[in-house]
Amino acid sequence: MKINGVDFxxxxxxxxxxxxxxxxxxxxxxxxxxxxxxxxxxxxxxxRKGVSKCSHKDEFDTYTGFxxxxxxxxxSKSFKLx
Numbered sequence: 578m579k580i581n582g583v584d585f586x587x588x589x590x591x592x593x594x595x596x597x598x599x600x601x602x603x604x605x606x607x608x609x610x611x612x613x614x615x616x617x618x619x620x621x622x623x624x625r626k627g628v629s630k631c632s633h634k635d636e637f638d639t640y641t642g643f644x645x646x647x648x649x650x651x652x653s654k655s656f657k658l659x
Contacts (some may be wrong), residue, residue, distance in 0.1 A: 600638070606621050606622050607622070608657070610646075612639055612642070615630060615637045616628065616631070619647045619650045621651070625651070627647060627649030627650030628646055
């Protein structure tokens, strides 16, 4: 197997940064996801943030919380409670 310098640099960077390789299934515009107790916070690369909080009466689901927080972050400028 022959690897040129550019391929080697890309390969070594991907090994040195396990966060990008571990969470590569997330959309590319997400900077971080924080899950704490019954709250999910999604921070986007452009600075927008979405927060989803589960009621104490409901069962907490990380996927649903992430989906709501991501939607709020993406639509933060036009999101209004109804």
